[in-house]
Amino acid sequence: MIVEKLKLKNFRNYEEQEIEFDKRINIIYGNNAQGKTNILEAIYLFSLGKSNRTSKDVEMIKFGEEKGELSIDFFSKERNLSGQIFLEKGKRKKIFLNDIPVKKNSELAGTLNVVFFGPEYLSLIKEGPKKRRKNLDVMICQLSPLYLSAVSEFKKLNEQKSFLLKDERPDKTLLEVLNEKILSLSIYISKMRYEYIKKIEKIAKEIQLEISAGEEILSMSYISNRIRIDEKNVDNLSVLSEKRMVELNGREMKMRECIFGPHRDDIEFFINGNELKSFGSQGQQKTAVLVQKIAEIELFFEETGEYPVLLLDDIMSELDTKRQEFVINKIKKGQIFITSTDSEKFESLKAGKFLKIEKGRLLECTSI
Numbered sequence: 001m002i003v004e005k006l007k008l009k010n011f012r013n014y015e016e017q018e019i020e021f022d023k024r025i026n027i028i029y030g031n032n033a034q035g036k037t038n039i040l041e042a043i044y045l046f047s048l049g050k051s052n053r054t055s056k057d058v059e060m061i062k063f064g065e066e067k068g069e070l071s072i073d074f075f076s077k078e079r080n081l082s083g084q085i086f087l088e089k090g091k092r093k094k095i096f097l098n099d100i101p102v103k104k105n106s107e108l109a110g111t112l113n114v115v116f117f118g119p120e121y122l123s124l125i126k127e128g129p130k131k132r133r134k135n136l137d138v139m140i141c142q143l144s145p146l147y148l149s150a151v152s153e154f155k156k157l158n159e160q161k162s163f164l165l166k167d168e169r170p171d172k173t174l175l176e177v178l179n180e181k182i183l184s185l186s187i188y189i190s191k192m193r194y195e196y197i198k199k200i201e202k203i204a205k206e207i208q209l210e211i212s213a214g215e216e217i218l219s220m221s222y223i224s225n226r227i228r229i230d231e232k233n234v235d236n237l238s239v240l241s242e243k244r245m246v247e248l249n250g251r252e253m254k255m256r257e258c259i260f261g262p263h264r265d266d267i268e269f270f271i272n273g274n275e276l277k278s279f280g281s282q283g284q285q286k287t288a289v290l291v292q293k294i295a296e297i298e299l300f301f302e303e304t305g306e307y308p309v310l311l312l313d314d315i316m317s318e319l320d321t322k323r324q325e326f327v328i329n330k331i332k333k334g335q336i337f338i339t340s341t342d343s344e345k346f347e348s349l350k351a352g353k354f355l356k357i358e359k360g361r362l363l364e365c366t367s368i
Contacts, residue, residue, distance in 0.1 A: 001074065001075065001076045001112060001113055001306050001307065001308060001309050001334070001335065002023045002074060002075040002076075002309075002335050003021055003043055003072060003073075003074045003112070003309055003335060003337075004020065004021060004023075004073045004074055004075060005018065005019065005020050005021070005072065005073040006018070006019050006021070006039065006042055006043065006070070006071070006072050006073075007019075007069075007070065007071040007072075008038075008039075008042060008069075008070055009068060009069040009070075010061060010062040010065040010067060010068040010069065011038065011042060011060060011061070011062065011068045011069070011070055011087075012035060012038040012041070012060060012062065012360070013034075013035045013038065013062065013359065013360035014035060014038065014062065014360040014361075015062065015360065017360070017361060017362055019039070019355065019362055019365075020365075021335070021337075021353065022335075022351075022352050022353035022367065023335055024335060024336065024351055024352055025335075025336045025338070025346075025349060025351065025352030025353070026335075026336065026337045026338070026352060026353050026355060027338050027340060027343055027346050027349070027352060027353070027354045027355065028040075028337060028338065028339045028340070028355045028357060029339070029340050029341065029342070029343040029354065029355070029356055029357070030341070030356055030357040030358050030363075031341060031358070032341060034357045034358050034359060034360070035357050035359070035360040035361075036313075036314075036339040036340075036357050037053075037118075037313050037314070037339055038360075039337070039339075039357070040116070040311045040313055040337055040339060041053055041060075042070050042072075043072070043112075043114065043309065043311060043337065044114055044116055044311060045070065045085055046070075046072050046074075046083045046085070046108070046111075046112050047108075047109075047111075047112050047113060047114040047142060048105055048108065048109060048138065048141060048142065048148070049093075049095055049102065049105035049108045050105065052116055052138075057087055057092075057093045058087075058089055060087055061087050061088075061089060066088065066089050067086070067087060067088045067089070068086075068087035068088075069084070069085070069086055069087070070084065070085040070087075071083065071084045071085075072084075072112075074112055076111055076112055076306070077111075077306070081097065081098060081111065081112075082097075082098055082099075083095070083096065083097050083098075083111075083112075084096040084099075095108065097111060104149070105148060105152075106145040106146075106148045106149045106152075107145070109141055109142055109144075109145045109148050110142055110143065110144075110145060110304075112309065113142045113143075113300055113304065113306070113308035113309065114142070114308050114309045114310070114311055115139070115293060115296050115297050115300065115308050115309075115310050115311065116138075116311045116313070117293045117310070117311065117312050117313070117315050118312075118313035118314065118315060119313070119314060119315060119317075119318045121135065121289055121293070121315075122285075122286045122289055122290075122315075122318055123285075124289045124292075125269050125276050125277050125280070125285040125288060125289060126277055126282075126285055129264070129265070129266035129267070132266060132267045133193075133262075133263075133265060133266070133267070136193055136196065136197070136267060137151055137193075139196065139296050139299075139300075140192055140193065140196050142300075142308075143196075143300070143303050143304070144192070147189070147192050150185050150188055150189055150192075151189060153185060154182065154185040154186070154189060154261065154262065154263070155263075157178055157181055157182050157185070158182065158258050158261060158263060160178060161175070161178045161179075161182065161258050162257060162258050164178065165252060165253070165256045165257060165258065166256055170253070179245060179249075182245075182260070182261055183241060183242060183245055185262075186224075186225075186241055186245075186260070186261050186262050187237055187238050187241050189262040190222070190224040190225075190229065190237060190241070190262050190265060191234065191237060193222055193224075193262070193265065193267075194222045194224070194229045194234055194237075196299075197220050197221075197222050197267060198220075199299055199302075200220065200292060200295045200296060200299055201218070201219060201220045201295075203295040203298050203299060203302075204218050204220070204288075204291050204292055204294075204295035205217060205218050205219070207291045207294055207295060207330070208271075208287075208288070208291045211287060211291065211323075211326055212287075216271050216272060216284075217271070217272050217273075218269070218270070218271060218288060218291060219269075219270045219273075220267060220268065220269055220270070221267070221268040221270065222265065222266075222267055222268075223265055223266045223267070223268065224237070224241070224262065224265050225241060225244045225245075225248075225260060225261070225264070225265065226244070227240055227241075227244065244260065245260045248260045269285075269288050271284055271288065276288055286318075286319070286323070287323065290319070290323060290326075290327065294327075294330050294331065296308075297310060297331065297334065301333075301334075306334075307333050307334025307335075308334065309334065309335050309336075309337070310331060310334060310335070310336045310337065311337050312327075312336065312337065312338045312339070313339050314339050314340060314341070315327075315338075316338065316340055316345060317340070317341070317342075324345075343356075349368060350368065351368055352367075352368050353365065353366065353367050353368070354366045354367075354368070
């Protein structure tokens with residue numbers, strides 16, 4: 001997958017800008033708060049139809065303007081494609097793919113696959129489970145439109161149930177209907193997450209052994225409704241989930257909140273059998289996240305036959321020299337976008353394009 005051209009109009013701090021990219025490496029550099037990350041966000045928008053930075057579309061419209069526009073030309077699945085996104089205050093954004101309206105984000109999923117990696121992801125292991133779930137979901141949603149639909153449907157049902165539980169005397173019949181639908185979706189979502197974690201783990205183990213000179217074995221585990229899922233019980237997940245939902249029913253009624261469901265599930269990381277969150281060093285945690293991200297790239301290729309577009313947002317400044325070199329050496333396939341305040345770090349590159357950004361404008365563009 002290759003992003004060839006991007007046009008921005010009244011998007012973030014860009015008034016109007018057209019940028020053509022190199023098919024391999026694009027170094028987007030400049031001082032902080034100039035608009036480098038906004039370019040990555042614009043590309044990300046065309047992967048799942050939503051921003052990786054905000055849930056409010058209005059925040060992406062340039063300050064003082066009523067409307068914003070984005071368009072993209074890219075190559076995917078052996079064909080040239082184009083996309084447009086129109087933003088307007090007080091209205092839902094409109095998305096078009098080859099001039100055809102995209103009614104649901106699931107219709108867009110898989111068209112332009114991306115892997116995003118920013119400094120905030122380095123704390124993926126030591127922080128709460130919400131970020132770990134989201135990171136996993138973003139990948140699976142791009143690979144499976146059905147999964148994206150299931151996650152969206154679960155969110156709606158969970159919100160309905162949460163609202164219902166706030167009532168002093170909830171409608172039990174309606175609650176039973178919601179629980180039945182939520183159970184079905186929960187089982188599907190948890191199984192999909194477990195399967196993809198195992199796929200990532202298989203690839204990540206080899207990468208972790210390489211970066212640690214054969215000393216560290218990385219493993220991952222999925223916790224669904226406080227049940228650790230493994231190859232012994234995954235086929236019995238339906239029974240286990242239903243039992244767990246019944247067990248939590250009384251607690252939900254008492255606490256007036258939704259406890260059962262994949263919105264509380266978690267992913268655990270281990271090095272040589274020791275849980276990384278509790279016993280791993282900061283360096284080990286960062287490395288494990290880095291390894292997972294590289295594994296995601298390889299998994300996209302295994303699943304689709306194409307490498308995703310890799311978006312690295314100022315990540316190099318957070319890594320030591322050893323890890324910087326490892327990243328550069330491991331991501332030699334596919335198209336890469338790297339934002340940085342220091343272009344000199346990449347002077348050794350033998351191919352690619354340098355794009356200098358200042359105050360929402362492309363000042364210089366140099367091809368190697």
